[in-house]
Amino acid sequence: MIEAIVEAIRLAVTRIPDDVVSALREAYEREENGVARFNLGNILRAIEIGRTESIPVCQDTGTLMFFVKAGLRSPFLGEIERAIVEATRLATEKVPLRPNAVDVLTGKNLGDNTGRGVPIIHWELVGGNEIEMAVLPKGGGSENCSALAMLTPGEGWEGVKRFVVEKVKACGGKPCPPVVLGIGVGGGADYSLLLAKKALLRRVGERNPDERIAEIEGELLEEVNALGIGPMGMGGKTTALDVKIEVAHRHPASFPVGLIVQCWANRRAFVRIKPDGRVEVWQ
């Protein structure tokens, strides 16, 4: 189990998923200006090196986040948390990862990516006897551009669009565009941000199954790309590769919008642990 989690972490940081790579290739073909092509060309080469040499594509291997769907009847329920922490330690040494967990009071970095509250684990209890988890290494540069807006219901979806476009514009080149935007609408302050982050686990190019939401995703993608920020903020046609929206019902008085900005290094991997101990790792 621990080895499978280490493997998933390695996969996530060394191999940018195929759907993200195709979106980046299309962006490269679309761009006409030399600077945008310089950056996208470098990105595609870096991805290739990561894959062939099995080394982290980006040196910021992020804060490790795990989204666990724990089957109530899995025999491994009691071990999973310890396994995740241990796998994080091992992966830091073996992959290797950059040690990114810093004490907020002393500024000390203990060097193994674990510490108070990290790696971050989100639990969801589900039926069945399997455990499924998603690994999401989240970089600091893009996370720093994330934001929350508590809109009034009157501002509604127009307000959501305005908030997202303004925010992306203000961030310019900082989150390593082309970005992927995760947006959570409804729930509450914390829940909208959680939905936004989970939205990043969906494949690039895949729309929300609810057609009304899918339409807004498409419109926002166009609006963001019309900003012209371009790869690395130096101008171009592609500022975002995709926009992912997830929703929950809202309180009558609130219209919360959580925005998580993800860089082009949109990393992820999944692990499934069967009740007999067999494991599957995929992207």
Place this chain on the structure above:
Amino acid sequence: MAVRLRTPLSTEDVLRLKAGDVVYLSGEIVTARDSAHRRILSLPKEKLPFNPEGAVIYHCGPVVRKTHGSYEIVSAGPTTSARMNRYLDGVLDLGIRGIIGKGGMKAEPFRGRAVYFAFTGGAGSLAAKSVKRVRAVHWLDLGIPEALWVLEVEDFPLLVAIDAHGNSLYR
């Protein structure tokens, strides 16, 4: 225009560059992030572990592997430079003539004396290909990402994003 340059950079080297040029940089570069900048500026110039005259600073916190007592750079792309804006005048006053990073910085302080080079954010595996070896590492007490890594690079492909004449590629 594409040019090859070697560190240390002279004022003439720097004044010749225009925003949009590609530079293949060889020689020595020194990594520094937030805490390293604070320490650089807290020390007298002669106490610094590197010579700042004509030097190039790289905003980068690398992934490193330690094998048989020596360090290898595995992945080393740039970090967001805007966080270092507050130290910019300070380091340029020390004689630094080039800064490598991502996302851009204030353009004004570079005028007449230095340039800002952009390397593609996230492309750490590619950047590591230009790093030939680690010459030294200082201030490991700050943690691996924040330490001062003295790197020997060869033909590191960079884009001049802010030149010494007030031009910037950032919008």
